[in-house]
Amino acid sequence: MASTATDRVSQIIDHLAQVTPSLKDKVCIVTGAGSTHGIGRATAFALAKRGPKAIYVTDLGMDNLEELAKEIERTYAGVECIPYAVDAASDSAVTGIIEQAMSKYGRLDVFFANAGVATGDRLRDETAESFMRMMRINALSCFLAIKHAGAAMSVTGKGGKEFSSGSIICTASGKYAKIYIFLSSYKESKNIFIHSCWSSFWCWIT
Ligand SMILES: NC(=O)c1ccc[n+]([C@@H]2O[C@H](COP(=O)([O-])OP(=O)(O)OC[C@H]3O[C@@H](n4cnc5c(N)ncnc54)[C@H](O)[C@@H]3O)[C@@H](O)[C@H]2O)c1
Numbered sequence: 466m467a468s469t470a471t472d473r474v475s476q477i478i479d480h481l482a483q484v485t486p487s488l489k490d491k492v493c494i495v496t497g498a499g500s501t502h503g504i505g506r507a508t509a510f511a512l513a514k515r516g517p518k519a520i521y522v523t524d525l526g527m528d529n530l531e532e533l534a535k536e537i538e539r540t541y542a543g544v545e546c547i548p549y550a551v552d553a554a555s556d557s558a559v560t561g562i563i564e565q566a567m568s569k570y571g572r573l574d575v576f577f578a579n580a581g582v583a584t585g586d587r588l589r590d591e592t593a594e595s596f597m598r599m600m601r602i603n604a605l606s607c608f609l610a611i612k613h614a615g616a617a618m619s620v621t622g623k624g625g626k627e628f629s630s631g632s633i634i635c636t637a638s639g640k641y642a643k644i645y646i647f648l649s650s651y652k653e654s655k656n657i658f659i660h661s662c663w664s665s666f667w668c669w670i671t
Contacts, residue, residue, distance in 0.1 A: 476628070477630075480628065480630060486515055487516060488515040488516055488517035488575070489517070489518075490518050490624070490625055491517040491518060492517065492518055492519045492520075492521075492570045492573050492574050492575075492624070493517050493519070493574060493575035493576070494520075494562060494563070494566060494576045494577070494614070495508055495509050495512070495520065495521065495523065495577040496523050496524070496551060496553040496577065496578055496579050496580040496606065496610070497523075497524055497553060497579040497580030497581060498522040498523060498530065498579070499523075499524030499525070499526065499528050499529045499533075500524070500529070501529055503579075504636060505522075505524070505577070505579040508577055508579065509522050509533060509546070512575065512577075513540070513541040513544050513546065514541065516541065516544065517574070517575075518544075518570060519546070519570055520537065520544065520545070520546050520547070521546075521548075522534055522537075522546060522547070522548050522549070523548070523549045523550065523551035523553070523562060524550065524551070524580070525550065525551075525553075525580075526550055527548060527550050530550075533546070533548065534547060534548040549562055549565075553578065553580035553602070553609070553610070554580075554601045554606045555609075556609055556613075559606075559609040559610065559613050560613050563576075563613050563617045566617070567620065570624050571623030571624030571625075572617075572620065572623060572625070572626040573614060573617040573631060574618065574630070574631045575632050575634070576610050576614035576631070576633045576634070577634045577636075578606055578614075578633065578634065578635045578636070579634075579635075580602065581606070582598075582599065582603065584599070584650075584651065586650070588649040591649050591650055595650060598650075599650035599651060599654045600653070600654050600657070603651070603654030603655060603657075604657040604658055604661070607635045607657070607658045607661050607662070608661055610633055610635065611635075611662070615631075615633060615665065618633075633665070635658055635662055637655045637658045637662075638651075638655045
């Protein structure tokens with residue numbers, strides 16, 4: 466166990482130097498994987514290609530998830546793919562799926578917080594409700610991923626995990642977050658997302 470933040474950074478750098486593209490023995494969760502042409506689905510395949518032990522593919526409802534899980538298991542032998550309905554912006558749903566992964570496999574290694582929504586609404590057409598809906602799905606989901614997946618990734622001694630480690634990936638939108646002028650709530654929600662990721666780095670290494 467590293468005693469200072471500097472030790473921990475050195476430990477992470479040493480670890481990254483040894484990391485291979487393989488996800489052997491690792492357990493992954495992807496949110497927003499139900500869209501047939503979406504980034505979540507494509508990422509589930511990209512993860513499967515690297516041979517993890519298990520991937521949970523999740524979305525608000527079960528649409529397309531069972532078919533996705535079957536296709537992944539058929540294509541990538543040895544990868545367990547579990548479809549699950551998870552509201553990525555619900556505290557209990559996110560902790561529920563993480564607890565399930567931890568109790569079945571003892572570890573969590575990748576959490577892809579991909580679920581998100583965008584609208585083309587302009588500021589003048591937004592309402593308090595539409596703004597808060599966007600915040601809930603795009604920003605709160607990121608906070609929940611970082612908080613709960615980060616805690617689970619710190620757990621060692623189970624599922625063959627020796628050191629606390631893992632990757633929490635959040636899909637922001639650099640262009641829209643910085644310069645796009647009229648997509649108000651989308652831009653704000655992605656900005657929170659980006660700042661949460663920056664501050665979480667410090668949170669989980671100390
Ligand atoms: N497509 C792009 O050009 C682009 C660019 C930058 C960022 N992004 C971001 O990438 C992510 C995925 O985009 P996409 O183009 O694949 O979108 P998509 O609409 O194809 O997929 C998003 C998925 O998220 C799901 N979802 C929405 N709310 C949810 C919730 N509360 N809980 C669980 N699932 C929920 C939807 O059901 C959908 O399946 C989003 O966060 C988006 O903002 C996309």
